[in-house]
Amino acid sequence: xxxxxxxxxxxxxxxxxxxxxxxxxxxxxxxxxxxxxxxxxxxxxxxxxxxxxxxxxxxxxxxxxxxxxxxxxxxxxxxxxxxxxxxxxxxxxxxxxxxxxxxxxxxxxxxxxxxxxxxxxxxxxxxxxxxxxxxxxxxxxxxxxxxxxxxxxxxxxxxxxxxxxxxxxxxxxxxxxxxxxxxxxxxxxxxxxxxxxxxxxxxxxxxxxxxxxxxxxxxxxxxxxxxxxxxxxxxxxxxxxxxxxxxxxxxxxxxxxxxxxxxxxxxxxxxxxxxxxxxxxxxxxxxxxxxxxxxxxxxxxxxxxxxxxxxxxxxxxxxxxxxxxxxxxxxxxxxxxxxxxxxxxxxxxxxxx
Amino acid sequence: xxxxxxxxxxxxxxxxxxxxxxxxxxxxxxxxxxxxxxxxxxxxxxxxxxxxxxxxxxxxxxxxxxxxxxxxxxxxxxxxxxxxxxxxxxxxxxxxxxxxxxxxxxxxxxxxxxxxxxxxxxxxxxxxxxxxxxxxxxxxxxxxxxxxxxxxxxxxxxxxxxxxxxxxxxxxxxxxxxxxxxxxxxxxxxxxxxxxxxxxxxxxxxxxxxxxxxxxxxxxxxxxxxxxxxxxxxxxxxxxxxxxxxxxxxxxxxxxxxxxxxxxxxxxxxxxxxxxxxxxxxxxxxxxxxxxxxxxxxxxxxxxxxxxxxxxxxxxxxxxxxxxxxxxxxxxxxxxxxxxxxxxxxxxxxxxxxxxxxxxxxxxxxxxxxxx
Numbered sequence: 004x005x006x007x008x009x010x011x012x013x014x015x016x017x018x019x020x021x022x023x024x025x026x027x028x029x030x031x032x033x034x035x036x037x038x039x040x041x042x043x044x045x046x047x048x049x050x051x052x053x054x055x056x057x058x059x060x061x062x063x064x065x066x067x068x069x070x071x072x073x074x075x076x077x078x079x080x081x082x083x084x085x086x087x088x089x090x091x092x093x094x095x096x097x098x099x100x101x102x103x104x105x106x107x108x109x110x111x112x113x114x115x116x117x118x119x120x121x122x123x124x125x126x127x128x129x130x131x132x133x134x135x136x137x138x139x140x141x142x143x144x145x146x147x148x149x150x151x152x153x154x155x156x157x158x159x160x161x162x163x164x165x166x167x168x169x170x171x172x173x174x175x176x177x178x179x180x181x182x183x184x185x186x187x188x189x190x191x192x193x194x195x196x197x198x199x200x201x202x203x204x205x206x207x208x209x210x211x212x213x214x215x216x217x218x219x220x221x222x223x224x225x226x227x228x229x230x231x232x233x234x235x236x237x238x239x240x241x242x243x244x245x246x247x248x249x250x251x252x253x254x255x256x257x258x259x260x261x262x263x264x265x266x267x268x269x270x271x272x273x274x275x276x277x278x279x280x281x282x283x284x285x286x287x288x289x290x291x292x293x294x295x296x297x298x299x300x301x302x303x304x305x306x307x308x309x310x311x312x313x314x315x316x317x318x319x320x321x322x323x324x325x326x327x328x329x330x331x332x333x334x335x336x337x338x339x340x341x342x343x344x345x346x347x348x349x350x351x352x353x354x355x356x
Numbered sequence: 357x358x359x360x361x362x363x364x365x366x367x368x369x370x371x372x373x374x375x376x377x378x379x380x381x382x383x384x385x386x387x388x389x390x391x392x393x394x395x396x397x398x399x400x401x402x403x404x405x406x407x408x409x410x411x412x413x414x415x416x417x418x419x420x421x422x423x424x425x426x427x428x429x430x431x432x433x434x435x436x437x438x439x440x441x442x443x444x445x446x447x448x449x450x451x452x453x454x455x456x457x458x459x460x461x462x463x464x465x466x467x468x469x470x471x472x473x474x475x476x477x478x479x480x481x482x483x484x485x486x487x488x489x490x491x492x493x494x495x496x497x498x499x500x501x502x503x504x505x506x507x508x509x510x511x512x513x514x515x516x517x518x519x520x521x522x523x524x525x526x527x528x529x530x531x532x533x534x535x536x537x538x539x540x541x542x543x544x545x546x547x548x549x550x551x552x553x554x555x556x557x558x559x560x561x562x563x564x565x566x567x568x569x570x571x572x573x574x575x576x577x578x579x580x581x582x583x584x585x586x587x588x589x590x591x592x593x594x595x596x597x598x599x600x601x602x603x604x605x606x607x608x609x610x611x612x613x614x615x616x617x618x619x620x621x622x623x624x625x626x627x628x629x630x631x632x633x634x635x636x637x638x639x640x641x642x643x644x645x646x647x648x649x650x651x652x653x654x655x656x657x658x659x660x661x662x663x664x665x666x667x668x669x670x671x672x673x674x675x676x677x678x679x680x681x682x683x684x685x686x687x688x689x690x691x692x693x694x695x696x697x698x699x700x701x702x703x704x705x706x707x708x709x710x711x712x713x714x715x716x717x718x719x720x721x722x723x724x725x726x727x728x
Contacts, residue, residue, distance in 0.1 A: 026460075028463045337364060342716070343716065345714050347694075
């Protein structure tokens with residue numbers, strides 16, 4: 004093979020800075036800075052409308068006097084099964100959670116499967132069984148769907164897309180721009196278990212651990228908050244990009260600073276240990292069964308009590324607050340220093356030593 | 357978590373800072389050698405806590421940062437070969453060579469894999485017998501035994517399709533170069549604890565004696581760094597220049613003899629160009645003649661090229677020698693960010709520029725600023 008020389012590099016008197024990537028790279032899907040830029044520069048300009056502009060987990064539409072929440076999500080997790088879950092249950096929980104983050108009570112789901120030629124039918128059925136079980140457990144039917152097959156090598160075994168609709172009861176207004184300085188920031192439990200569980204079985208990275216994915220439907224927690232009369236400003240499920248990315252999105256949409264206490268952020272011991280070993284920050288690992296709630300300070304105690312009253316929210320804690328200031332996320336360290344929490348540039352990468 | 361929590365305990369750290377500050381009669385310049393220490397310092401705000409007594413200079417201990425451009429270009433050219441699967445640690449994939457990075461090569465169709473361990477690359481070679489699997493081996497003495505061990509496994513399994521592109525570097529010659537430079541500003545070194553865990557501290561004795569510089573093998577948690585600095589300050593105040601070990605829970609003067617033997621069996625000391633610093637005599641490790649069959653440099657000689665020129669705007673060399681603090685660089689945070697880096701220190705998880713960007717700047721506008 005001949006070594007290709009880049010004519011642009013030869014023409015340039017100096018070594019060029021790496022050009023803007025013109026192809027899709029994995030960082031575009033990592034939920035951090037590159038993902039946001041891909042959407043802002045290449046996709047949203049062509050679809051511009053007020054629902055997308057809200058940058059919420061789903062859209063809330065007025066129809067026939069009712070308010071409908073509508074959302075969709077695609078699942079490309081590999082391997083298809085991981086400790087504590089599988090792609091099927093994850094696809095159900097993920098979409099139900101996006102509806103719940105809009106304050107909606109789910110009505111129905113759709114499910115589309117993209118199957119790769121050669122995948123054992125038994126694996127397809129296992130995924131379908133998991134989808135059915137998770138949907139039944141949540142009391143939400145899968146009412147429509149689609150199946151496509153792609154040639155061997157053109158898909159990673161199996162991809163799942165789910166979409167969901169739900170009804171938003173009157174009086175629930177959850178939007179990032181409703182978050183105000185003075186709001187408390189709560190999380191419903193330890194973060195990063197899903198991300199760590201999937202990493203622990205990923206090809207080439209496998210390590211022994213007892214960590215299990217936290218994948219679960221958090222809709223009951225949302226109902227518990229509203230039942231307790233909490234005037235919730237906004238909810239997020241810290242999936243791709245983790246708690247860190249969720250806080251950045253909200254800080255940016257609310258135009259305010261979010262300060263979190265490093266020592267208050269709940270991280271399970273094994274997840275912390277895995278992150279220490281792998282050089283990853285648990286703040287940016289995905290959770291699939293947690294929520295972040297922004298509530299007025301005066302309602303923080305009631306909100307925590309409501310969350311803790313449910314098994315999924317037993318370990319709910321307050322991690323920080325929203326402050327006047329420029330949109331950014333600040334960490335107060337255990338030693339009392341304040342430092343910025345920037346979004347990672349791309350995929351979380353293992354370090355060298 | 358044991359061995360972590362007690363070294364992050366705020367009261368213990370603040371007490372140690374207080375003791376150190378009261379002992380210092382002037383502001384000493386101490387270089388932490390390892391990028392892992394640099395990140396700990398900035399993440400926990402230790403530089404500010406110590407500022408009255410110590411100016412911390414950030415050293416060259418980022419293996420990704422000192423890997424020369426020609427090695428990166430070579431890895432890129434290897435990855436672009438249709439018969440090659442290139443494996444490396446994740447950090448390496450985003451470092452810009454002169455023609456882009458390995459992630460970009462992967463997006464264009466190259467087979468590039470992230471592994472956590474060199475043994476994973478050996479397993480890859482076993483699983484893909486029709487591919488030539490090359491492991492881009494980067495790192496200080498810490499990672500070398502694992503690579504040597506993986507080579508032993510590959511040889512025992514008669515894997516003819518596995519090879520290593522070795523860009524390993526050694527710490528002691530770099531300390532010597534930094535301390536003997538005409539513009540040297542360093543009063544004492546905090547040596548990299550994990551390198552010393554493997555290699556011990558004996559190699560540092562002649563450097564401390566000859567160049568009259570205290571060297572303290574130091575760990576990576578906040579209390580480790582403060583204790584290491586305190587030992588260095590105590591020596592400086594007494595006019596001493598010795599090798600000391602702060603990181604006693606991991607480091608012995610003789611290091612890890614089994615790991616050292618393994619390194620000696622597979623690797624030999626060579627002169628090596630360090631990116632941003634130049635040729636460091638005895639600064640690297642290369643595969644011995646006996647391991648030529650596994651040496652990508654020998655197996656793919658056609659890829660050896662001229663060293664491409666460095667981007668003139670990138671002052672990584674000055675940063676790596678402790679001569680320039682990252683925020684003082686004109687390109688910092690503007691022309692050079694983690695997403696569009698000019699040089700490796702802005703990319704690597706151990707790079708000093710990345711540490712400042714992560715913990716001190718990185719606001720939406722990208723402008724450099726402190727944080728109150």
